[in-house]
Amino acid sequence: MIEAPPESSGYDINVFEDNKNVVRENIEVCSSIDVNPLHPKCVAIKLTAIIPAQIVKDLTNCIGEKEIITPEMVYDLSKAFDSGDTDYLANKFSLNQEQLKRIAEFIPNINWLGKLCESENVSLFVDAEFTQYQPGVRLITLALMHIFNKEKYTFWNTYQCYLKKTEEHVHMDTKLIQDVGVRWAGKIVRGAYMQYEREKALKNKVEDPVHDDYDSTSDAYDRVAEYLLKGVAEGKDWRFILATHNETSLLKACSTYSSLSIQKNVYFGQIAGMGEALSCGLAQTGFPVYKLVPTGTVDEVLPWLSRRMAENSHMMAGAQRDRIMIQQEIKRRILKN
Template identity: 30%
Template sequence: MQRGVSYQKLLDGLQQRTWNLPFYRQQNTIASGGRHSFAITGHRFTQNETINFDDAEKACQSKTTLELLRSSLILNACSVETFVKHNYKILSWTRRLMGRSVFNAMMRPTVYKQFVGGDDFTSFQETVSRLQTVGVRPLVMVTLEEDVKDDGPDADQLFDRNLKIMKDCMEMTAALGSQNPMMQIKPSGLFPLALCKSVSAEIPFPSSEPEVVEKIANSMETSKEVTKLGNLSTIEIAQLNKALNRIKQICKVAMERKLMILVDAEYTYLNPCLNLLALAMMLHCNGSEPLVTNTYQNYLKETPNILLKDIELAQTHGVTFGAKLVRGAYIYKERALASEKGYPDPVCETFEKTTKNYNRSMDIMMEKVAKHPGKFCVTIASHNEDTVKRGTNKMAKLGIPRSSDQTVIFAQSYGMSDFISLSLGQAGYMTYKSIPYGTIDEALPYLSRRLNENSSILGGVRRERKIIHAALGRRLFSFN
């Protein structure tokens, strides 16, 4: 697999070339300190302008008519439950039937173009530049989807390859020229899954064992190997030290490039280990700015309580704290696993209770941001319009500036909820799109997984299609 090569090619292109879009006018956001002074078709958006998600023309004006038509057709397909449930089988069968070349030729201008930023410098930088014209910044996504066998003879080589991919992508992200660059990382791609399970079982609540967090952070800081952690075996301790060395290299690039990294959360039986690593990375990296952000899944009942404990740990150690708030992507699998293993279901019973959890976590973080400027950062990663509106209203109530860098961030997936992202960006809020980079073959497994895991967000597809249809109607009407 030549994935690392494609990342390096993109990085080389970014360092050697300057991309220019003659059909868009981009303001110099870096020179103005990233204060969201953007212009499209002559309109300047100010901090005092009221955000309006119903303004279809404004929300869609950065897209061509063909792009809007494509979005309408694809989002219509995404609203079909059968397709969502069986999309990977359908796409795989179609590829076998058509052949790879014909299939790729069909996918590139449609599904791939809708959800992926590109697979080379030109295409990816064009995507980023177009988003920046409407005040939306890139949150680059590494799509590491393949499973790695824990006991395979080549496991370390694969983990090291994943490390190289992440580091190359971090360098590329820093070179994009965006103010406050950000990237998502998946630490579980750097060490065996069995080790992640073992550490999670040994340290189920990391912030309740601060001495363990300190031990892991000290290992990252000094390269001093961990000799004992609970009941981990000698082999597992050796694997852990290799993992910490790889994560230390990620931290080094982040600190050198001033690059914010968002640590992904996964299943409940893996999350304690990932939480432990994220907290240790905060102690190691988060001095005066929140370079490391942990992900909190609010469909889990205990998430706000865990968030409070993690905040307490960070404050005790005098470091900045970052939280990315999501509803969650593994609801059906988590419930099935709880039923199979016979333990209490960790997932909120209803969507409304999940929303209540999310709102509580948002309030906790917003109030910390307002009370301790520069010490906290929250990313509202949501496709839910009501959640986003609540976030903007909470900011206004607490007096948090829209353009205050690295305090309150809004984020959505590339190709979805564009009317929310573009409206937020044009109104001056710190707004990011999570943008996958890679070839069609690399991206399809990722896109399929995300579509299945995030099927709950597709309830907003009808609303987005309505916005798109209104914009298309105005354009077509203006031609007559």
């Protein structure tokens, strides 16, 4: 799929239609897989693959710099999605007629996505985007949770822990979704746009939104993980995946998971081809683990993979360990035969 570049303003409906075909195919393939009923079938996409980036920019501007999303905003946006009537946005959102018209034009794409996931019993990870998009993406995802997460965990928001505000957002969103009476679901990651966000902040002479160093990000990640794990253990109606290649964070989370005797709604994940030793170790010790498999042509997936390599540069020592373990396993199988 083609994702929107950071300064995108225009759009091509044909691209969105092509992307919808890719999304449909992936969701249908995912739905056909036979898995443990306790483990969700999951697909991840970017919202800007099926709606213009300008929509999420407009909603981001409505939310404001403090990035506070209220239950009323979620109610009104979900009503607009449900009915197709953007008049519900007139009171809480400072949107002009052109902006409202653009939202109305693409509400069918949003509803199509939700209904498809619901009918195919597939959970959808809404991937994080650049900070000028992310508050709008977050609001849309919370509104979709309000519509589709009443009895299932259909929509999951992604939280990037390398951003200073993320920990607060996790606390705010879990409380908000609980207050509106539906189920919260999330994917917890470190983040993949660090270089771009730092350069943008420097250029615009604003505060860097990214934590000062890797250790600060790791500490934030661990605090978020602990908060969510304790919430699930207390019976909160949450479901989430801890997606990380950091062995220290994984060990802390696994220790908390075990000590709290958690039996459901918490998962671990790594990218296919990265952190194989971690994934195998988790699976062999009984933890529910997922591998994220990017799909598409080389040109389409390479930018995504390159960002993940940059994100996981601190973990590259693990790649050497993976190679050693693979070589040992090959030798073992040869000698066995």
